[in-house]
Amino acid sequence: MSIATNPVFCLRDIKWRDEHGEMQMAARHSLVTLPAALLDRALALEAVVPSDHLHAFNHRDAEPINPPDQAACFDIGLPEFAR
Numbered sequence: 001m002s003i004a005t006n007p008v009f010c011l012r013d014i015k016w017r018d019e020h021g022e023m024q025m026a027a028r029h030s031l032v033t034l035p036a037a038l039l040d041r042a043l044a045l046e047a048v049v050p051s052d053h054l055h056a057f058n059h060r061d062a063e064p065i066n067p068p069d070q071a072a073c074f075d076i077g078l079p080e081f082a083r
Contacts, residue, residue, distance in 0.1 A: 007031040008039070008048040009056035015073035025068045029059050034076075042076045 008031070015025045016038055026032035031051055034042055042048045049055050 007033050007051045008042065009051050009053060009059070010048050011055065012047055013068035013073045014042065014047050014076050015068070015070060016075065016077040023070065025070060025073055027068045031056075038076055045074070045076055047074055047076050 010026050010028050010030050010032055012028050013025065014032075015023060016034075018024050018035065032048070034048070043050075
C-alpha cells in the first residue's frame, strides 16, 4: 500500500495507475491526494502544485467544466505501473 501525501492542486487533467493497476484521474483545478511515489514526479512535470500555492488559492473556486477524459489526461504515472 502506498503512503498518501497532503493534497495537491491540479494544474491540468491528470491520470496515473495506482499500485493495483487501476486507472485514477483528477480534473484540472481540483485537489487530489497522490501516492508519495508520484508526488515528486507530478511536481517536477508541473502537473500539480502544493495546495497552499498562490495558483491554487487564486483558482480554488474554479470548477472543472467536464470530468477528465482519459485519452486527453496528462499521464504522471511511473513506468512500473504502466500497462
